[in-house]
Amino acid sequence: MFGIGGFMRIPGIRAIHKWISLSFLCLWILQAASGLAIGYRADIDDFLLGQSARETDATAMAASIEKLQAAEDEISSVWISGGRKGQYDIYLERGGEDRTVRIDGAGTQLRDRSDTNRFSDGAVFETLTRFHKSLMLGSVGYVFLLVSGLLLASNIILGVVMGWPKRQRLTAFARTSGAPKAARLSGWHWRIGFWGAIPAVCIILTGSALTQSDILADWLGVEEQTPELFAPASAPSASLETAIEAALVEFPGASLVAINLPTEDRPWYKFRLNAPGEMPRLYGATRVFVGLDGAILLDHDARKSAPNERIVEALYPLHTGQIGGSIGRMVNTATGIWLLGMIALGLKLWLARRQQRRPATSPVVNDDQPRT
Numbered sequence: 001m002f003g004i005g006g007f008m009r010i011p012g013i014r015a016i017h018k019w020i021s022l023s024f025l026c027l028w029i030l031q032a033a034s035g036l037a038i039g040y041r042a043d044i045d046d047f048l049l050g051q052s053a054r055e056t057d058a059t060a061m062a063a064s065i066e067k068l069q070a071a072e073d074e075i076s077s078v079w080i081s082g083g084r085k086g087q088y089d090i091y092l093e094r095g096g097e098d099r100t101v102r103i104d105g106a107g108t109q110l111r112d113r114s115d116t117n118r119f120s121d122g123a124v125f126e127t128l129t130r131f132h133k134s135l136m137l138g139s140v141g142y143v144f145l146l147v148s149g150l151l152l153a154s155n156i157i158l159g160v161v162m163g164w165p166k167r168q169r170l171t172a173f174a175r176t177s178g179a180p181k182a183a184r185l186s187g188w189h190w191r192i193g194f195w196g197a198i199p200a201v202c203i204i205l206t207g208s209a210l211t212q213s214d215i216l217a218d219w220l221g222v223e224e225q226t227p228e229l230f231a232p233a234s235a236p237s238a239s240l241e242t243a244i245e246a247a248l249v250e251f252p253g254a255s256l257v258a259i260n261l262p263t264e265d266r267p268w269y270k271f272r273l274n275a276p277g278e279m280p281r282l283y284g285a286t287r288v289f290v291g292l293d294g295a296i297l298l299d300h301d302a303r304k305s306a307p308n309e310r311i312v313e314a315l316y317p318l319h320t321g322q323i324g325g326s327i328g329r330m331v332n333t334a335t336g337i338w339l340l341g342m343i344a345l346g347l348k349l350w351l352a353r354r355q356q357r358r359p360a361t362s363p364v365v366n367d368d369q370p371r372t
Contacts, residue, residue, distance in 0.1 A: 020151065021151060021152075021155050022350075024148055024151055024152070025343060025347070027148050028148070028152055028339070028343060029340065029343055030131075031132060031145075031148070032336050032339045032340050032343075033336075033340065034128045034131055034132040035132055035336050036333060036336040036337065036340075037125075037128050038125060038128050038129050038132060039320070039321075039329065039332060039333050039336065040329070040333075041082075041125035041128070041129065042081050042082035042083030042125075042282075043083045043084075044083075044125070045081065045083060045122040045125050046081055046083030046084040046087055047083070047084075048122065049087075049102070049110060049111065049122065051084065051087065051104055051110055052084070053084040053085040053086055053087075054085065054086035054087075054104050054105040054106055055085070055086055055105055056086050056105035056255075056256055057105055057106050057107065058241050058244040058245055058248075059241050060105075060106045060107035061088070061103065061105060061106075061107050061241075061244070062107075062239060062240035062241035062244060063107055063241075064103050064107030064108075064109065065078065065090065065103075065240060065259075065261075066239075066240060068090065068092065068101065069261075071094075072094075073092045073093070073094045073099075074092055074093040074094075075090055075091070075092045075261055076091045076092060076093070076260075077090075077091050077258060077259065077260050078090045078091070078258060078259040079091070079257065079258045079283075080255075080256070080257050080258070080282075080283070081102070082282045082283065085105070086104050086105030086106075087102065087104055087105075087110075088102070088103050088104070088105070089101070089102055090102075090103060097114060097115075097116070098114070098115040098116075099112060099113060099114050099115060100112075100113050100115060100126075101113075133145075133210075133211075134211075142211040142212065143211070145207075145208070145211050146208050146211045146212060149204050149205065149207055149208030149211070150205075150208055152204050153201050153204045153205050153208070156193070156197050156200055156201055156204070157197075157201060159189075159190075159193055159197070160193070160194060160197050163190045163193075163194070166190075167190065167194075170186060170187045170190040170191070171187060171190070171191060172187070173186060173187030174187030174188045174190075174191050175187070180356065181352045181356075182349065182352040182353045182355075182356050185345065185348055185349040185352055186349055188345060189342070189345050189346060189349050192338070192341065192342065192345065193342055196334075196335055196338035196339075196342070199331055199332075199335045200335050200338065200339060202318060203318070203319055203321075203332060203335055206314075206315045206316075206318040206319040207319045209315050210315050210316065210319060213312065213315060216311075216312065216315075217312050220308040220311060220312060221308055222308050222309050222311075222312050224287075224300075225298060225300065226266070226289065226298070227268055227289050227291070227297040227298050229267055229268060229291070229297070237292055237293050237294070238290070238291070238292060238293055238294030240259075240261070240269070242294045243269040243271070243290040243294060244256065244259070244271070246288075246290050246294055246295075246296060247269070247271040247273065247288040247290055247296075248273070250288050250296055250299055251273055251275045251286060251288070251299075251301070253275070253276045254273040254274060254275040254276065254284075254286060255273065255274045255284075256271065256273060257271075257272040257273055257274050257283050257284045258271070258272035258283070259271055259272075262292060267291075267292055268289045268290060268291050268292065268297055269289070269290040269291075269292075270287065270288075270289055270290075271287065271288045271289075271290065272284055272285075272286070272287055273286040273287070273288060274286065275301070275302065275303060277303050278301075278302040278303045279302065279310070279313060279314060279317060279323060280317060280322055280323050280324070280325055280328075281313075281316060281317035281320075281322045281323065282320075282322055283316075284302065285300075285302035285305070285313045286299070286300060286301060286302045286303075287299060287300040287302075288300075320332060321333075
């Protein structure tokens with residue numbers, strides 16, 4: 001049967017694949033390193049900010065958000081930080097400048113940062129995240145990362161497929177101290193690579209899918225429903241506090257994840273919640289739409305998502321390891337370290353093989369010197 005291994009034996013295919021892969025090495029290193037840096041970005045940022053975890057007080061939090069609105073700040077959304085409990089980032093525009101304001105669950109303002117800031121006040125984590133997700137190149141970056149991810153996943157799969165028939169010999173090379181350097185490195189490359197291949201391919205492919213998540217959702221027929229209300233928004237009769245409490249009552253035990261405030265085109269509050277029993281992830285996938293009168297207009301219970309919806313909802317928690325809780329996140333971190341180690345080991349193996357292929361040269365005899 002003509003499988004992957006047979007395909008790679010076609011003259012020139014293996015060489016083309018190798019050199020294209022070598023050209024992507026720097027990007028793979030940067031992607032793995034940035035992924036490691038942001039794996040616990042929220043935890044590290046919240047720790048450095050120094051604010052302890054707090055319960056969310058809907059009254060105090062709503063008052064803090066409404067105070068910003070009264071100052072004519074245009075708030076686009078509010079999200080949990082993802083680190084310590086009761087930490088929220090408010091994304092807004094003030095005087096034509098995008099800013100991120102951090103508040104805690106008691107409504108206390110902890111940080112007010114311009115989005116032009118790339119490194120200080122915790123902005124370095126946002127910069128690394130943008131780089132990791134799109135290379136900060138927008139749609140072009142998404143496409144480039146898709147190609148890069150598919151190529152990296154194919155390299156790992158091909159390494160396993162081509163090494164499997166020779167696994168006993170490769171293992172023996174790794175254990176034999178007297179084997180040539182290239183052979184020993186080849187053995188260790190196989191042994192270490194085999195054990196990390198499955199989680200690595202999963203993380204890489206889900207990351208690649210996330211770059212085109214909108215297209216994938218359309219292909220699977222997943223469409224986020226919204227209330228069928230299009231009247232211009234007037235002053236809400238229900239306060240933000242009332243709307244938050246209504247959303248939380250709809251799903252007892254759920255925690256608040258994100259808030260989208262009413263606009264002229266969207267006359268409702270939209271809340272994202274993390275409900276007990278839904279797929280494990282920091283940011284949840286349960287949604288509640290609350291009307292301006294405080295009534296529930298529509299909701300989406302992520303615990304009852306259709307199979308096609310679950311596929312889309314699973315991409316992020318699979319890519320980040322959040323689907324496995326704390327253990328999953330540690331596996332994700334270990335896989336990032338594994339990938340960097342495999343790249344370093346692969347480079348050493350490539351250089352060792354090049355050195356091994358060089359023809360031995362005879363020593364040069366200098367006739368100007370007297371012979372003894």
